Amino acid sequence: MTEVAFSLTLALLALAPLAIAGMALINTGLGRSRSAAQALLGSLIILAVSTIVFAVAGAALTGNLPGAPGGAGYVFQFAGKPWNWAGSAAPFMGGFGAAPPQAQLVLLFEFLAVSMAALIPWGSGADRWRLSAGCAAAAVLAAVVFPLTAHWVWGGGWLAQSGVNFGLGAGFLDGGGAAAVHVLGGLSALAVVWIAGPRKGKFPKEGLSTAMPGHNAVYILFGCLLALVGWVAWNLAGAILWLHAPLTSLTVTAINTLLSAAGALAATFAVTRIRFGKPDASLCANGWLAGLVASCAAAGLVTPMESLFIGLVSGIVTPLTVELLELALSIDDPAGAIAVHAASGLWGLFAVGLFAPLPGQLLAQLVGIAPLLGLVLPLVYLLFWLLNRALPFRVDPDGERIGMDLHELGGGAYPEFVIHRDESYR
Amino acid sequence: MRGLGGAPIQAGALEFIKSSSDAPSAIERPGTDFVPKAAHNCHTGTAAQVFRASGRFRKGRAMKYAGLLVMPAGFFLAIAALVLFPAPGPRVAFVVCGLAVEALGLAVAVRGHMEVRGGRP
Numbered sequence: 420m421t422e423v424a425f426s427l428t429l430a431l432l433a434l435a436p437l438a439i440a441g442m443a444l445i446n447t448g449l450g451r452s453r454s455a456a457q458a459l460l461g462s463l464i465i466l467a468v469s470t471i472v473f474a475v476a477g478a479a480l481t482g483n484l485p486g487a488p489g490g491a492g493y494v495f496q497f498a499g500k501p502w503n504w505a506g507s508a509a510p511f512m513g514g515f516g517a518a519p520p521q522a523q524l525v526l527l528f529e530f531l532a533v534s535m536a537a538l539i540p541w542g543s544g545a546d547r548w549r550l551s552a553g554c555a556a557a558a559v560l561a562a563v564v565f566p567l568t569a570h571w572v573w574g575g576g577w578l579a580q581s582g583v584n585f586g587l588g589a590g591f592l593d594g595g596g597a598a599a600v601h602v603l604g605g606l607s608a609l610a611v612v613w614i615a616g617p618r619k620g621k622f623p624k625e626g627l628s629t630a631m632p633g634h635n636a637v638y639i640l641f642g643c644l645l646a647l648v649g650w651v652a653w654n655l656a657g658a659i660l661w662l663h664a665p666l667t668s669l670t671v672t673a674i675n676t677l678l679s680a681a682g683a684l685a686a687t688f689a690v691t692r693i694r695f696g697k698p699d700a701s702l703c704a705n706g707w708l709a710g711l712v713a714s715c716a717a718a719g720l721v722t723p724m725e726s727l728f729i730g731l732v733s734g735i736v737t738p739l740t741v742e743l744l745e746l747a748l749s750i751d752d753p754a755g756a757i758a759v760h761a762a763s764g765l766w767g768l769f770a771v772g773l774f775a776p777l778p779g780q781l782l783a784q785l786v787g788i789a790p791l792l793g794l795v796l797p798l799v800y801l802l803f804w805l806l807n808r809a810l811p812f813r814v815d816p817d818g819e820r821i822g823m824d825l826h827e828l829g830g831g832a833y834p835e836f837v838i839h840r841d842e843s844y845r
Numbered sequence: 846m847r848g849l850g851g852a853p854i855q856a857g858a859l860e861f862i863k864s865s866s867d868a869p870s871a872i873e874r875p876g877t878d879f880v881p882k883a884a885h886n887c888h889t890g891t892a893a894q895v896f897r898a899s900g901r902f903r904k905g906r907a908m909k910y911a912g913l914l915v916m917p918a919g920f921f922l923a924i925a926a927l928v929l930f931p932a933p934g935p936r937v938a939f940v941v942c943g944l945a946v947e948a949l950g951l952a953v954a955v956r957g958h959m960e961v962r963g964g965r966p
Contacts, residue, residue, distance in 0.1 A: 498928040585927045613909070613958055622962065748955050749962050782933070785940050786923055792947040793920025797913045 420521045424659060424666060428524050431656040435531050438649025439466065439538060441642040445708065446542030448638030449701060449754050453822025454546045455634065455832035461541055461550050468554045469537035469561040470530055474512055477533065480566035482506020482574035483525045484514050492575065500584045502577045506570045525573070525660055531653075532600045533565045539604025540611045542754025544812065546618050546631075547819050548611065550827050552812045559802050560607060568599045568795060573661055578787050588780030591787035592771055594657040594664075595650075595715030597764040602791045603799075605761025608752060610800040615812040617751030619819050628745055631753065636700045643707045650711045651676050658719035668719075675718040676711065679730035683710025686734025694738070702738045705755040709737040712760055713767035721774045729770045733763045765791070905960025912954030919946030 420428075443462035450458045478484060482492045483506065493505040508514060515523065537557035544553065571578040572593050582590030593599065622628050633639055651673050658664040658672045687706025691699040710730040717729050740758035744750040750757065765788060772784030803812075813819075818826035825831060923943030930936040 500928075581927075587927075617962070749959050750955075779933070782937055782940060785937075785944060786927065789920050789923035789940065789943055789947065792944070792951065793916045793918075793923070796951075797916050800913055 420524075425520050425524065427666065428656050428659050429527075431652040431659075432524065432527050432531065434652035435528075435649050435656060437645050438653050439531070439535055441644070441646025441649060442535065442538055442542075442708075444638045444642030444645065445704060446538070446545065446754050448635040448642060449542060449633035450545035451631065451822070452634040452833060452836070453824055453831060455824065456830070457550060457823035457827050458541070458545055459832075460828065461553050462538055464550065464554055465537050465541055465557040466534045469533050469557045472558045472561040473530060473533045473566070476510055476562045477566040478512055478526060478529070479508045479510045480506050480563070480570060481526075481529055482508060482570045482576070483522055483529065484508040484512065484518050492570065501580070503575060503580060504571070504577060505567060506574050506576075521660070524656075528656060528660055529569055529573075532569065532596050533561045535596070536565050536600045536604045536607070537561055539601070539756050539760050540608040543608035543752045543756045544611045544615050545753040546823060547813050548615055549810075549812060549814050550823075552806070552810050555806055555810050556607070556611065556803060556812075559806060560603070560799075563802070564607075564795065564799055565599065565603060568603050568791075571790065572599045572787070578790070581783055581786060582779075585786075586779060587783035587786060588772075588775070588777040589783070591783050592662065592720060592775065592780070593716050593768065593787070594662045594719040595654040596657060597712065597716035597767045598787060598791055601712045601715060601760040601764035602768070603795060605757050605759070605764060606791065606796045607799050607803070608754070608756035609750070609761065610796065610803045611812065612750055612752050612757075613800065614803055614807050617749070618753070619816065621751045622749055628749075628751075633701050633753070639701055639704045643704050646708065646711060647677070647680060650680070650714070654714060654718045657715070662719045664719050671723065672719045674723050675721060675726035676714045678723050678727045679714035679718065679733070680707050680710035682727040682730030683707060683713070683734030683737070686731045687738050688734075690735055690738050699738070702741060702755075705741060705759050706734040706737050709733040709759045709763035712763040713770065715764070716767035716771050717774070720771055725770075725774045729767065729774075732770075733766060736766065737763060902961055905957045905962075908957030908960060909954045910957075912950045912952070912957055915950030915953060916947050919943045919948075919950060922946055 439462075443459060446462060447455050447458040482503075492503040492507050494501045494503045496502070512526075515526070518526075537560045540556065541548070541553055570576040572591060573579065577584075578591040580590060581587045591598075618631065620629055621631060654676045655669050655672055658669060659666075664672065684703060684707040687703050687709075688698045690706075691697075691702050710733050713729050713733040714726060717726060721729070737755070737758050740762050741752075741755050744752055744757060752758070768784050768788055769781075772781030806812075814823065814826060822831070920943065923940045926936050926939030926943065930939060
């Protein structure tokens with residue numbers, strides 16, 4: 420890595436936390452006003468916990484220290500092929516100082532990625548997920564699940580090596596973290612809402628589900644703008660680090676990210692306008708995010724028109740998935756993380772196989788999707804289920820009724836505002 | 846009681862605290878893992894209602910776990926395709942079958958979740 424590339428990647432990684440900030444604002448805005456302070460404080464504390472746990476334990480399993488990606492790991496031989504399933508670096512970030520500059524950048528990228536992955540389910544558990552349980556879940560993700568997934572995808576694990584070992588294109592490609600960050604986060608969100616259950620009054624015994632709109636559209640939409648800056652930086656840094664893209668090709672990656680988000684927003688705007696008579700602000704925000712998520716996998720590998728198409732599909736599918744999950748499948752996901760992160764992330768990964776000009780790449784992407792659904796979701800559900808036994812996820816009914824701010828923090832986010840009684844509790 | 850920054854909490858907020866008599870019953874908050882335990886204490890439903898809710902809960906929970914167990918089977922099918930079939934045609938077919946099994950497991954788990962929450966369509 421040249422000095423210019425190093426400096427540029429470092430600068431991009433300094434901007435990437437804006438994506439996390441945008442996500443935190445969106446999650447807060449999509450929750451209710453009486454849980455706003457808990458939601459934003461939760462985002463911060465989850466970021467802190469996941470960073471600490473990853474530094475202490477998780478980084479060792481990613482296999483990026485010491486040395487460059489593709490280094491040593493836990494390997495077993497099966498059918499004459501090596502299966503590298505976990506990294507084997509020293510815990511407590513041992514060897515970090517002696518690692519080459521690129522490996523240090525890789526680890527910085529992973530620090531941001533683990534924070535983002537741990538933050539995604541927090542929005543889905545809004546208004547009923549206890550702060551301590553959210554922190555514990557973030558610790559579990561940062562210590563075990565994210566490092567394993569990141570190692571498979573980025574750290575020279577069996578998915579990254581599938582091109583060499585099984586002749587599957589260039590191996591599983593995921594430049595911006597669609598798999599290791601967003602699909603993992605989205606599937607964790609599904610596990611959380613399954614375990615914690617819906618918000619009180621969300622699904623009455625008779626009739627349709629109760630609408631519980633987000634409390635602040637300005638937070639949501641401003642979060643989208645912040646997220647764009649962070650996402651462009653994130654995808655550019657990922658293209659340099661994981662796809663080894665030349666610096667001259669980065670403009671296309673940035674344009675692809677923008678086009679994917681723009682296409683998704685336009686499509687969601689049109690879909691909600693047609694279905695509801697007026698465009699829906701929170702669903703449009705979800706569409707915008709879905710386009711950004713889909714671009715994570717594809718932005719560094721496709722043409723601008725293909726990226727626009729990927730975004731358009733994301734934008735059409737996202738509001739329909741949100742509706743399907745809530746109305747047909749009785750899944751209460753206030754932030755829409757399952758539709759936005761899991762579904763769009765999977766679509767982005769599949770789209771890479773569809774459009775990347777490499778023979779065998781589609782199969783590589785399908786093989787990469789298989790462990791996400793078949794291994795990661797059951798593993799996360801099992802870990803969260805066990806965690807829920809020790810540290811219940813759901814707040815008690817009184818806490819849910821008075822709001823998470825009063826219950827957990829002792830004070831509201833908007834103390835000078837009049838808080839109206841919630842009709843759904845009668 | 847004082848809020849963030851020492852500001853007092855409004856009377857409207859305290860209404861939530863005072864009205865504790867409408868605490869949610871177990872049957873009203875299905876979908877959580879706490880339903881069967883609380884269902885026995887439910888004072889709003891008859892014994893038959895409690896029995897039906899509890900039976901539906903057990904069936905749904907079993908479906909959810911069965912679905913989650915089927916999903917790794919799909920993953921191993923996809924991996925087996927890489928090992929067993931060097932030719933691209935059968936390999937693609939087996940990987941797609943593995944993904945289909947995973948999707949089936951997910952569908953069963955989701956259906957189980959719906960059963961747990963009370964059989965709403």
